[in-house]
Amino acid sequence: MSRIRKITLGLSATALALSAGLGVAGMASATTTPEPTASSSAQAGSEAGEGKGMPGGRGGDRGIAQASALAERLGVDESAVTEALQAFHEANKPATRPAEGERPDAAARDGALAAALAESLGVEQSAVTTALEELRTEAQADKAAALKSKLDQAVTDGTLTQSEADAVSKAVEAGVIGGGR
Numbered sequence: 001m002s003r004i005r006k007i008t009l010g011l012s013a014t015a016l017a018l019s020a021g022l023g024v025a026g027m028a029s030a031t032t033t034p035e036p037t038a039s040s041s042a043q044a045g046s047e048a049g050e051g052k053g054m055p056g057g058r059g060g061d062r063g064i065a066q067a068s069a070l071a072e073r074l075g076v077d078e079s080a081v082t083e084a085l086q087a088f089h090e091a092n093k094p095a096t097r098p099a100e101g102e103r104p105d106a107a108a109r110d111g112a113l114a115a116a117l118a119e120s121l122g123v124e125q126s127a128v129t130t131a132l133e134e135l136r137t138e139a140q141a142d143k144a145a146a147l148k149s150k151l152d153q154a155v156t157d158g159t160l161t162q163s164e165a166d167a168v169s170k171a172v173e174a175g176v177i178g179g180g181r
Helices: 003-031 040-047 060-074 078-091 106-121 125-157 162-173
Strands: none
Touching (some): 078 106
8 A cells, every 4th residue: 555545544544533533522521411409599599590500601400510519518508609600600701702712711710710709608719729620620530431431332332443432532631622621
């Protein structure tokens, strides 16, 4: 086989693996979120139009579960966390969308969130920062496990080869695909 043909075949296989990975990653993130049970305080907040969730456009049941987990880690009332998160979100809405290819400074946003929550909830900022980092780490681990499970199933089903699944995993870990932070 000629060198050009080998390169073309290799690039085609890589493109196929990445395309399949995008689809699998999308399916993994869409199907792995468990249905949380809302507490009575979260249900009361939802009825009043509250409980919209964490900043960044994430809301609904997922936001309620995140507020609940954060409240549990900080030892404070869930409704207080929900209100503090809403207040932060409203106060920090961007006036305009970022330019193409630009992202807001995540570290600055996270620091501002921790400071605002600490002040609103009457807890140490370091405790809020630690709790947020732990929740993020757990969410990333859950997402990685779900992706691995989906990729393993695709290999078992014959949809992907093991090398294609490995390429998708590597691309997700490197932040090339998957929208991870």
